Amino acid sequence: MYRRKLNPEDMISMLYEGEGFYEVERKTEDILGATSRIIISDGKRELAVNILTEDLITSRGALHDALLQAEKLREKFHGVVIAIPRRFQRAIDEGVLAIHGLGLVIYDNLGAEEVIPPKIKEAEKIGGIEKPISSSSTISEEILMKLRSDISRLMKVIDEMEARLDRLEKGQRRLELEMNKIKEELSKTKQVEAKEELVKPQVIRVEAKKLPSYLVDNPWIEILTKRG
Numbered sequence: 001m002y003r004r005k006l007n008p009e010d011m012i013s014m015l016y017e018g019e020g021f022y023e024v025e026r027k028t029e030d031i032l033g034a035t036s037r038i039i040i041s042d043g044k045r046e047l048a049v050n051i052l053t054e055d056l057i058t059s060r061g062a063l064h065d066a067l068l069q070a071e072k073l074r075e076k077f078h079g080v081v082i083a084i085p086r087r088f089q090r091a092i093d094e095g096v097l098a099i100h101g102l103g104l105v106i107y108d109n110l111g112a113e114e115v116i117p118p119k120i121k122e123a124e125k126i127g128g129i130e131k132p133i134s135s136s137s138t139i140s141e142e143i144l145m146k147l148r149s150d151i152s153r154l155m156k157v158i159d160e161m162e163a164r165l166d167r168l169e170k171g172q173r174r175l176e177l178e179m180n181k182i183k184e185e186l187s188k189t190k191q192v193e194a195k196e197e198l199v200k201p202q203v204i205r206v207e208a209k210k211l212p213s214y215l216v217d218n219p220w221i222e223i224l225t226k227r228g
Contacts, residue, residue, distance in 0.1 A: 008051050009038050011112040012083055012105055016040050021047065033062075033069030034082075045078040045120060049105065052084045063091065064151045070102050079118035081105055089115070093154055 006014075013023045024046070025039035034050035041047070050070055056062050066082060073080045081103035084092065089106050094116055097104050103118030 005109075008053070008083060008107050008112070009036055011107055012049055012051065013038060013040065015105065015112040015114060016047070016049075033065040033067075039077075047079040047081060047103075047118060047120075048073045048077040049081040049083055052082065054085050054088070057084055057088050057091070061155075064155065067096070067100075067102070067151055071100060074101065074121075079103060079120045081114075081118050083107060083112070086113075091154075091158065096151075096154075 009026055009028075020042045021040040022042075023038055024041050026036070027038075028036040031037050031050070035053040035056050036051045038049045038051070039046055040049065048070075050066060050073070052062065052066055057066075070080045070082050079101075082092075082097070083105040084107075086106040086108040092104060094104060097116055101119030102116070103114065104116040105112055105114050107113070
């Protein structure tokens, strides 16, 4: 029987079903800072989960936008979670998320896993309707400044790592070219030495005892023998 491949939204919904939540809304278009979003609830509290795919998270500035938009959602929901592919877990500063009360979920083809639980706001009943308590109607400028600073630091680290990798790759290519050049020069030197060995004149030595007495110690004999 063919088994349908689960998408990130399905896997994350299943993850939170084990905690008593169920999916109440799913959105896959026109979402700032995310590829898709699901809203889950346990009947009293609602959590927003912003899901980033690999294509989005590799775009420059995507993490910055994702964190800013997630922070804004905290005014509307009891908790907010960011979900990213497992292989990009190191790109996220978990300490920054924890400070701002944001949750983190990582996922791959095998399923989803909650790394940091979101900070859940307490709720109050107004007119029989339960809603999250909000300390202010707008996002605190102090929190935004801290968030921007943390994200800027993270992006700087990523840029430095990319620059170092680029330098290492260039250095490796340069060494390979130099090694190939050295190999070619050694090969040419061996060929020249082999040719010189082949054309090296053979010196015929004439033993003095085989010469007639009148030719012994004649300087022309040595010259003639060297000329071969």
